[in-house]
Amino acid sequence: MLGSSLNLVRRLSPRFRRWGSCVLAGLLSVGSGTTATSTRNQTLSAAISPNGKLSVPGSVALISAGGPTFPAFTGTLIVSYRARTTPGGSGAITLQITSDFSPAGGPSGSGGDLTYTCTGASLGTNCSGVQAAGTLSATPLVTIPASACTGGGGVCSVADPNTAQANFVLANYPAFQTGTYSAVLTFVISAT
């Protein structure tokens, strides 16, 4: 094919001979039929660190069963959370009254009027017994062990997100003035 192409160029006029030579050279360099390849290896690494995130409802109303015996006010709250701990680490969910009941004249968190129990943790261990919610320090809700992880099953929990329940009990004292009172609770999750 190359010989016939060169003969064709020779029979052309000098002007067309120069043009044809350039085109022929370009076609030969593009369509020669060989491919050069080269490979390199790239190492990807990701450091998976411990982490914890939670979500709680914006409000919870405490309700009394009513009746002549001054029954306590009760209510429940579901905490949704995701956590990942290291083989030597741990995690925790705690709560604290960050704004005590107001206005004055009603229940008092700092006075010990609010207690809770913990149930239903789908990852980790519920707090033990009756806890007194306080304003000065955080109190436990869930303890998360080492090598814990949320979702996917296997070595991790099946549930995603995980959930735990806080069951609140607020004393009902005759001394409380009638009215509506509110307090703010802050939940914190940590993981190492």
Place this chain on the structure above:
Amino acid sequence: MISRPQRLLWPLLLGPSLGWAQFASTGTTTLSVTIDSAAAIRIDTPTTTLTTAGSTFAAAYTGTTNFTFKLRTSQASGTGSITLQVTADFSPANGPTVAGGDALTYTCTAASGTACSGPVSASTSSATAVASFGANAHSATAGDAGSTSWSLENLPRYVTGTYSATVTYTISAT
């Protein structure tokens, strides 16, 4: 102008943020409670035995019933009361009878509120006052003490024997 492919993309962009809870390292919840008026009473003397001190008919049969009450009335315009009524007259027959006009009277004490101004004649047909309370009234957490001291006239026509009546105490608060 928004193309059809762009319109289809919007639910994919907005959907996850609309249906997914916000997860973070901390979260806050507002606890709320409404405190209403409330009242409760406990009778501390299950059976009040009326006895007479003397051997003459002038000496009435007397005894005291003790009770404890808890109460909370509304701040602005609440009220409260403790009343009693003879809901079962003395039996068996041939003894005292409140409905028949035999005088069963009482005086009152109350650690809070206003005790009745006695002596008050107990009745089988209507409740009678023991104590009253105004707005923003609060008993102690463990309750406040009260009592009714009874006097039953000692009439010769009573056939000898033991007779019993039932008195019902009622507390209310608004």
